[in-house]
Amino acid sequence: MNEPLRSIKVLISVVYWVLFLSWRDALGWAGLLRRPRCVVLLYHGVQRGEREQFEWQMRLLLKVARPVRLDSGGRLENTSKHAPGGGRPLSGLGVAVTFDDGFVSVAENALEVLARLNIPAVIFMPVASMGKTPGWCAGPDSDKRIMTEEQLKALPADLISIASHSITHPHLPEVDSDTLIWEMTHSRERLEAMTGKPVRLFSYPFGEWSSREERAAREAGYEKTFTIEPVPSLLDAGSPVGRVCVEPGDGPIEFRLKLLGAYRWMPWASLLKRVLKKNAAALFGRQEQALLDGKVTRTASDG
Numbered sequence: 666m667n668e669p670l671r672s673i674k675v676l677i678s679v680v681y682w683v684l685f686l687s688w689r690d691a692l693g694w695a696g697l698l699r700r701p702r703c704v705v706l707l708y709h710g711v712q713r714g715e716r717e718q719f720e721w722q723m724r725l726l727l728k729v730a731r732p733v734r735l736d737s738g739g740r741l742e743n744t745s746k747h748a749p750g751g752g753r754p755l756s757g758l759g760v761a762v763t764f765d766d767g768f769v770s771v772a773e774n775a776l777e778v779l780a781r782l783n784i785p786a787v788i789f790m791p792v793a794s795m796g797k798t799p800g801w802c803a804g805p806d807s808d809k810r811i812m813t814e815e816q817l818k819a820l821p822a823d824l825i826s827i828a829s830h831s832i833t834h835p836h837l838p839e840v841d842s843d844t845l846i847w848e849m850t851h852s853r854e855r856l857e858a859m860t861g862k863p864v865r866l867f868s869y870p871f872g873e874w875s876s877r878e879e880r881a882a883r884e885a886g887y888e889k890t891f892t893i894e895p896v897p898s899l900l901d902a903g904s905p906v907g908r909v910c911v912e913p914g915d916g917p918i919e920f921r922l923k924l925l926g927a928y929r930w931m932p933w934a935s936l937l938k939r940v941l942k943k944n945a946a947a948l949f950g951r952q953e954q955a956l957l958d959g960k961v962t963r964t965a966s967d968g
């Protein structure tokens with residue numbers, strides 16, 4: 666991400682946290698908020714050189730929140746009492762860790778940290794790309810290989826839940842209904858056959874979804890779906906569940922703010938941008954049309 670933009674986002678998130686979230690945390694401390702919040706983190710890969718940063722982030726997670734299992738029927742399951750530095754959480758904040766795309770680098774570099782700190786995670790797998798480097802995320806300097814079936818089966822089932830990220834990682838709103846159902850149903854069946862466990866969670870490729878995709882997910886047997894909008898949720902509040910994109914390279918302030926849910930203003934900013942863009946297009950479109958009309962009128966009168 667470009668650095669000035671990143672700094673602006675951090676700055677807005679600080680203001681947002683001070684204005685809107687710190688009072689909520691204070692209420693949580695005072696025991697006045699009954700329903701705990703949950704922030705779901707979305708990672709992709711964790712490279713060899715990022716192990717230490719990833720461990721620092723996971724240790725911070727244990728300090729400020731409770732790790733949450735997403736496959737426990739939506740209940741906030743506290744695992745922190747088993748973890749070093751665990752114990753009573755500082756607030757009513759739960760944090761869940763997810764990885765999209767099932768990169769080998771997660772098994773090689775993140776798994777050991779998660780196991781040592783006893784932090785559960787969900788890996789969303791794009792089934793047809795297993796064992797390959799897919800086209801949608803090829804990068805010049807990082808390892809983008811996706812796990813094979815054997816590597817998937819070797820993951821500790823008590824810590825890592827396997828979930829679906831479709832078969833071919835398409836732009837789902839653009840595919841026809843039969844393909845949509847196949848992407849969702851077939852990926853669930855394939856992953857269940859590989860792991861011997863029910864697959865109940867689905868993350869939308871590119872975070873793209875609409876009400877049609879939500880209906881299809883229910884019909885295909887999923888309990889929850891996941892997007893890439895950084896909206897913290899109450900886990901029992903239904904689907905889709907928002908997630909905030911994080912990277913091991915996120916700075917200490919940036920990661921802390923994401924962990925606390927302070928990036929939840931971003932969907933509103935995107936909405937505002939879309940509305941402004943649409944209105945600007947409509948306005949300029951009208952002006953352009955008026956100019957064209959003027960030209961035509963002039964041309965007609967010239968003729």
Ligand SMILES: [Zn+2]
Binds near residue numbers: 871
């Ligand atoms: Zn993906």
